[in-house]
Amino acid sequence: MAAKKKYDRTKQKETLVKVLEYIEHYRAVLVFSLILAAVTVACTLYLPILTGDAINLILSPGQVDFDGIKPILYKGAAVIIIGAAAQWIMNICNNRITYAVVRDIRQEAFEKIERLPLKYIDSHPYGDIVSRIIADADQFSDGLLMGFTQLFSGVITIAGTLIFMLTINIPMTAAVVVLTPISFFVAGFIAKKTFHLFKKQSETRGEQTTLIDEMINNQKVVKAFGQEEKVMDRFNEVNERLRDCSVKATFFSSITNPATRFVNSLVYAAVAVFGSFFSIGGGINVGQLYSFLNYANQYTKPFNSISSVVTELQNALACAGRLLDLIYEETEVPDADNAEVLQNVDGAVKLSHVNFSYDPKQKLIEDLNLSVKPGQRVAIVGPTGCGKTTLINLLMRFYDTNAGTIEVDGHNIRNVTRKSLRENYGMVLQETWLKSGTIRENLMMGRPDATEEEMIQAAKAAHAHSFIKRMPKGYDTDIGQDGGSLSQGQKQLLCITRVMLCLPPMLILDEATSSIDTRTEIKIQEAFSRMMQGRTSFIVAHRLSTIQEADVILVMKDGHIIEQGNHESLLAKNGFYAKLYNSQFAL
Incomplete structure (x- = not known):
């Protein structure tokens, strides 16, 4: 006392x-x-x-x-x-x-x-x-x-x-x-x-x-x-x-x-x-x-x-x-004075001996190694809590690794500015975020200098143009905090449009189509396929049917990559991935 x-x-x-x-x-x-x-x-x-x-x-x-x-x-x-x-x-x-x-x-x-x-x-x-x-x-x-x-x-x-x-x-x-x-x-x-x-x-x-x-x-x-x-x-x-x-x-x-x-x-x-x-x-x-x-x-x-x-x-x-x-809370570690600005990124990503955990007493990712070539589509699958979203947080440098390095085009991301790193990623998450303002302001957040035509083309590619035109003021319709009365699917279409307008060299899609109906999802997957051409893409998905075309599938469990390969080779192994895949189509 x-x-x-x-x-x-x-x-x-x-x-x-x-x-x-x-x-x-x-x-x-x-x-x-x-x-x-x-x-x-x-x-x-x-x-x-x-x-x-x-x-x-x-x-x-x-x-x-x-x-x-x-x-x-x-x-x-x-x-x-x-x-x-x-x-x-x-x-x-x-x-x-x-x-x-x-x-x-x-x-x-x-x-x-x-x-x-x-x-x-x-x-x-x-x-x-x-x-x-x-x-x-x-x-x-x-x-x-x-x-x-x-x-x-x-x-x-x-x-x-x-x-x-x-x-x-x-x-x-x-x-x-x-x-x-x-x-x-x-x-x-x-x-x-x-x-x-x-x-x-x-x-x-x-x-x-x-x-x-x-x-x-x-x-x-x-x-x-x-x-x-x-x-x-x-x-x-x-x-x-x-x-x-x-x-x-x-x-x-x-x-x-x-x-x-x-x-x-x-x-x-x-x-x-x-x-x-x-x-x-x-x-x-x-x-x-x-x-x-x-x-x-x-x-x-x-x-x-x-x-x-x-x-x-x-x-x-x-x-x-x-x-x-x-x-007076401790701030995020600032960029180094000599930090580089990432430019002309090809999209080669390498993780070497990465260790990370949110709680020091509870280990999550241990000795994770991964090499992704420019333009590859990498799918990440695994049970809940295995570290899929954590890996995305590390790639975007929302969290820094406890040990090991992550490199983009040979540059350690700790030695580059966070702004330039994140500008080279386009991210669509399962949880949508829209600010209070017009649809136009939300779509052009990542690229304020985009033209009207470019914005409309991105909306059409994301299959959002039709419902936007039905809004009272079209692209100038005000939406409330977090999308207001828009449906979850409509909000996600706007988030997808926002990324399609930026078209950065690397993409992160974390359950990006989870709230969209099957018919629209098929069309968006086609748009994604065109968008991912020549771009390094990381796809987190629970529905394994959406990642069959991925170049590399990483199967994670307890913070480790336990299997790696394409869809056919992983099914042929009849391992953990095969069990996950077959369980989704079991009668």
């Missing part, structure tokens, strides 16, 4: 330092805000002096000095106007700093996602990442705004009132200074409890967002298998944990202000009694006593505000910590 508290304190300090680094970029606005805060406080503190002077002029009946009161009223009006204007501009500055800092952090977090290795994305729930960038950033901005608005003016108010009180009566000021810090001890005790509670609240909120995101995306599956009640139970359990930690966090944060107010009220009462004796003894006049009590009240108020700010900052820092954890 002690180690946990020490870790939380260390984490909190590190987060605060990093946040201050972001605020440093807006130093000029921050300094201006501090000056305005000082002006606001000065005006606020000068007003009790004017009021005290006015009181001294109306103490006795029939002895009201109206001529003396008038200039005091004019001064008071001017002070109020100046103070209000300064506070208004200060709030604008604080808003600017707060939302600029949050914008910078949120932008950096999103940019970091683009630079993170795929292993991070694969190992973290999408909902949790979304929660960090959206919900945690909002919570952080709320806490930071309150900090700027109240912390600066509070600290300056404390310093200013202390100076003014010293000018009125030193012993009474000493009494106020000695008694008031009691509220700090109260606030500090409560603040220690709040940080880890707000951190837990933020983490649980991310877990809830993940569950909601997962269920919305898979609502059809949930309903098809009648899992509504179980999903509700899961949600209720997470929701209950969120309620529990939120209530505790809110409870501790909410008692801070009342507790400190209670302490400060006791201080105010004690000072009032103490000051009354001074006034009776002639130590100060009534106007000075009024001013001093006003200052004593204003001196204690910032302690209440600061204690509230402290609890809000606990929540803000907890949320900022989750955001900064994402930002």
